Amino acid sequence: MSKKTTQKIQVNSEIGRLRKLLVHSPDSGLGKVVPSKAQDWLFEDIVHLETIRGKEYDYYTKLLLYFLDYDKIIGKLSKIDDPKQNRNFFKPGKPEFHNSEYVVELQTLLAEILADSNIKNQLTASVCAIENCNYATQNRLQELSSTQLANVFISGSIKEEAMIFAPIPNFIFTRDIGITINNHILLNKPAKKARTREALLAKYIFFNHPIFKDYRDNIIEIPDLSLSFLLPKDGDDKKVTLEGGDVMIVSKDHLLIGVSERTSWEAAHHSIKILFEKKIVKKITVVKIPKKRDYMHIDTVFTQVKKNVWVMLGNFSRKAQKGLDSDPIEQGLDYTNRKEDKLKIIQFNRKNLNDTIHFDSLEELLTDISVNDLGCKKEEVKFIFSGNNEFPFDAREQWTDSCNLLALKDGVVIGYDRNDKTLEAFKKLGFQSIEITDLLQKFESKALKPDDVKDTIILMPSAELSRARGGFHCMSMPLLRDDI
Template identity: 30%
Template sequence: MYPGIHNFSEIGKLNKVLLHRPGEELESLTPATLERLLFDDIPYLKVAQEEHDRFAEVLRENGVEVIYYVDEVAKAIADPARQIQLVNDFLNISKIHAKGLRASMTSLLLDMPPKQMVTKMIAGIKRCEVATKQPTSLMDLVDDDYPFVSDPMPNLYFTRDPGACVGEGINIHRMHTPARKRESLLLKYMFLYNRDFATQDNKMWYDLSDSYSIEGGDVLVLSKDIVAVGLSERTTVSGAETFARNLLQNSDFKKVLAFDIPETRAFMHLDTVFTMVDYDKFTIHPEIEGPLSVYEMTLDEHGELRFGAIKEELKDILALELKLPAVDLIRCGGGDLMAAQREQWNDGSNTLCIAPGRVITYERNYVTNDLLAKHGLDVLTVPSAELSRGRGGPRCMSCPVNRDDL
């Protein structure tokens, strides 16, 4: 058992990780709801679960304690009063305001034991499950053909995004899209009320009530002094600045580096194109090296944020910031641009480092995996025919809670 949040690197031995095993929410995807729910395809749930179970098994085989979203939120709401509070917060963030519908959904959820209640919130609530017999407002009466009153959360198996454990604190993120906002609410309950997950001493660097979007795939803990943030399709400049200010003013971290990456679906988050895999090695998608701009945020003598642009090449910036003679950028797909594009689409750069030089990757990205092995890395592969349909790799599917210090 590793109580509390402690995470000062991307590569220290991973002790504890938060996952979500895909469930019924994937069965709610249809061609009509794919765009709304941020998927490009419909995964086959049975195989996706088998692949995810293998991912968890590889983690356990390497000494990692695996915890799951549903279990940890259920622990946080063991008190019936807490269950009522969560249901109210859940209905508010879901924008359920019609009195009859709200009462019906409240009854449905509170009649369930905690674990089942959390599972139902994730799976989605259908209109037919909460049909109101006597409407109390026009909103109760007006119907449409959309089957859900509360959308499923099919993206939750990418546990990296709703939050990020940084140092001895956590970000509870304001997600960029409505489809994912409720995921952060469940994490907030875990943080506030589950003392196995977070201790009283752990701090919050960002709250889902903050004004700007930021997502965990854009947050990388490079060292005990430096955190990197991607400015991406889903993390705003203001979100990165708010996080940097809260972190630097309330912790021992010294600097936040902002990486400005192209805003495209393929380059959704920083970790889809750039991850740290050893003390001096990084995976990178070759197409971001040219257009990448890097900025730094530090505190001045008055404790206020100071900003600067860094003009050097990425490998020189990383070597300088990490106090290394040089760093090795391992390009996804090798020198073959077509292989790089194909494997990056299936998250070839999205490696999860579980100890220095030991990484978990999708087995389908064989060009990049072979390259990683040639650079001296210990590559552990997992199957991903169905998991990869959600556009996220092993790093996306994991929220490290506790790592050894380097």
């Protein structure tokens, strides 16, 4: 087992200075997604592995290291970028891998727990049962080293051999395996079969790795409904499914839970009961969005930029929800608020569960959070709309994750470079933008320090990453943020 010991876990906002997070670098399994299985594995398309890894995601890793583990990268950029000298800096399991304690790689943690023979036996048996492996394959896996086995569990392949089972290409979206709520971790219950192995691997990591040792009593698993296995196929609404993209901790006392294509009412119900019983937060707001692939999770339609600034899809604004743009006939037909499309927002208070508050729009809720939870004045709360709220750019850019931004600190966020209209909206509000290549050179030359960056959207290359249908909020599970 690794010598790494317990590290502090604490997240009580979306925008406090990020200090530590869980990530997973794109692995060889991404390069084995075939068209006939892409949608079964929750991908819209097949992606080019070397581009998504070497020319896009690696920039994300570099940026995180400058912000979270400065000494690990400063003065080394030219060497890291030279494939002849250090081509394995970004590849887990290689001797040259960065192995940062702050930009924490899931595959490394998995390999480290597999060094324990008991865990190795248990997890191998569990994976083989899920994947319906034969006995010979199970024995073959037992013979692998912990590093090799971690790679197989994620990529589905033993090097130089055929695929044993499907890859788990969605493992790069670490937000969905769990969410840090103050000093607790809420584990997910994936809605889709393609993510079952992800949840299993994550569970073993959180319960067995030394860095989580002091928090094992703070790991929360949501129970299934009694006799849930008897539910008919059309009983999906009764199933308990929850993914981290539908959970946001917006202040130490306030949690948001989305009900969406991937998170059910039942999961929200159970989560509220457990979190209130454990007195982890004081209020929880349920945000029900349309159950559509376009949206998937609540973090695809809004994320926080600053205490008083949010980026969101205009469909859920006050103006859109009240139908102010509609003609009288459209309003009469209630076309925009058909039952399956209607936004619903309900806030529960731990002290009095009957004292619920309803919000008419997402804009109204987010304003309330900024004012009442974060101490902003109502007139200062501002919104940046996807695609500058212009059709068809609003929908197009939301699809390519214009609203799925990761805050490195208050006012500094990471997003894709392709969402031009959304970028215009950022600039109108006084934000700067900078291309990642320019920013890294400024950091490396010490012309700029990470803590000096303010009110900025950092633009990342996105030709292939955006086709995977997830932004940088999806590709992060914060473990530690500064208080705000």
